[in-house]
Amino acid sequence: xxxxxxxxxxxxxxxxxxxxxxxxxxxxxxxxxxxxxxxxxxxxxxxxxxxxxxxxxxxxxxxxxxxxxxxxxxxxxxxxxxxxxxxxxxxxxxxxxxxxxxxxxxxxxxxxxx
Amino acid sequence: xxxxxxxxxxxxxxxxxxxxxxxxxxxxxxxxxxxxxxxxxxxxxxxxxxxxxxxxxxxxxxxxxxxxxxxxxxxxxxxxxxxxxxxxxxxxxxxxxxxxxxxxxxxxxxxx
Numbered sequence: 001x002x003x004x005x006x007x008x009x010x011x012x013x014x015x016x017x018x019x020x021x022x023x024x025x026x027x028x029x030x031x032x033x034x035x036x037x038x039x040x041x042x043x044x045x046x047x048x049x050x051x052x053x054x055x056x057x058x059x060x061x062x063x064x065x066x067x068x069x070x071x072x073x074x075x076x077x078x079x080x081x082x083x084x085x086x087x088x089x090x091x092x093x094x095x096x097x098x099x100x101x102x103x104x105x106x107x108x109x110x111x112x113x114x
Numbered sequence: 115x116x117x118x119x120x121x122x123x124x125x126x127x128x129x130x131x132x133x134x135x136x137x138x139x140x141x142x143x144x145x146x147x148x149x150x151x152x153x154x155x156x157x158x159x160x161x162x163x164x165x166x167x168x169x170x171x172x173x174x175x176x177x178x179x180x181x182x183x184x185x186x187x188x189x190x191x192x193x194x195x196x197x198x199x200x201x202x203x204x205x206x207x208x209x210x211x212x213x214x215x216x217x218x219x220x221x222x223x224x225x226x
Contacts, residue, residue: 031212041200041218041219042219043204044216048212096212097211098212099209101212102159102162103212105158107155108156
């Protein structure tokens with residue numbers, strides 16, 4: 001069983017479109033995250049949720065809207081996609097919202113905006 | 115501004131060689147983690163170091179946290195092709211949050 005699963009794996013779309021990425025974890029963790037990895041492999045946190053509540057929003061444009069229907073799911077909706085949104089988006093989870101916790105990452109969604 | 119600087123960014127070595135990857139900052143971190151990422155996959159945690167001066171070993175990998183908790187190193191002994199991947203250090207500024215700041219990564223290629 002995959003611990004953190006995200007779909008789709010690849011997403012190719014036109015500028016201006018709206019798209020969603022889904023994430024689910026079956027580990028029973030309280031905290032979930034969205035990270036963005038750019039073309040230089042730099043990984044940066046975008047959002048974190050603890051028990052469905054938004055904890056971190058790292059000055060991400062409001063075209064990005066995370067939604068957590070329950071603590072096992074954290075989806076990412078992106079409006080009016082731009083070329084600069086092209087990247088690999090990783091969902092992750094950890095038992096608690098605390099340092100030293102092990103992050104479990106999904107296998108990523110490669111978004112290409114044309 | 116990069117809070118965590120990793121060096122080198124790229125490393126290509128022969129099987130059997132030793133190597134060290136560095137992760138440096140001017141800021142203090144409450145803990146530091148090392149992850150390894152393979153192509154098409156998410157990062158996987160290797161180790162967490164918490165105490166200044168701490169040394170942890172994972173088979174041929176040795177991790178050290180600097181005394182002042184501003185830097186860390188990863189040393190691999192007798193590298194193997196299976197060690198190939200992207201190595202990422204990640205630090206937590208506070209013990210009260212799961213927010214991690216990642217370094218820009220070191221891409222390691224070990225040739226047979």
